[in-house]
Amino acid sequence: MGNKDKPSTALPNEIKQLQEELAQAREYCQALLWEQAQYQELEKTLQDSRQQFRNIINLLPDATFVVDKQGKVISWNRAMEDLTGVKAEDIAVKGNYAYSLPFYGERRPVLIDLILNPDITLPRQYDCLIKKEETLTAEAFCPKIGKEGIFVRISASPLYDFTGAKA
Structure with a gap:
């Protein structure tokens, strides 16, 4: 008897195997789609949080700017724009002490740099330097603000980030 006369069970077994593999692939794809949706939702939440942070900083009446660990400007509020004449978009993500230029006319460490790096040596520019817990307060003369410069506090x-580590 040749192969043609033998009843074949291989074909139904192959179909059953393919159906099982297809079902597994479908489950895997559904899981990927769910993960993608979760990722997109988290990404939107993060974007919303960042925008909310920017809005809060912008609403502060005091001239305020924020730098990241690398010393790059991540927020520069409207009051800071009014004080310095520098628009937020012109200073955003700039590092290398760019934030000191509108105040002192040169790139150099300022008070915030002492928070970022406590071992840094600041120029002798601050009067009444006070440290209370983790906040530093001082007075300084900013020669590049206004026509004749101004004294600022x-x-x-x-x-801090959500884990309590310095952000």
Whole structure:
């Protein structure tokens, strides 16, 4: 008897195997789609939180800016724009002490840098430097603000992430 006369069970077994593999692939794809939806939802929540943070900073009546651990400007509020004449979009994500230019006309460490790096040596520019817990407060003359410069009272403090680590 040749192969043609033998009843074949291989084909139904192959179909059953393919159906099982297809069902597994479908479950895997559904899981990927669910994960993608979760990721998109988290991404939107993060974007909303960032925008809310920017809105809060912008509403502060005091001139305020925020720098990240690398010393890059991540927020520069409207009051800071009014004080310095520098628009937020012109200073955003700039590092290398760019935030000191509108105040002192040169790139150099300022009070916030002492928060970022406690071992840094600041120029002798601050009067009445006070440390209370993790907040530094001082007075300084900013020669580049206005026609003749101004004296300002400055405060600097760290920001923390959700784990309690310095952000």
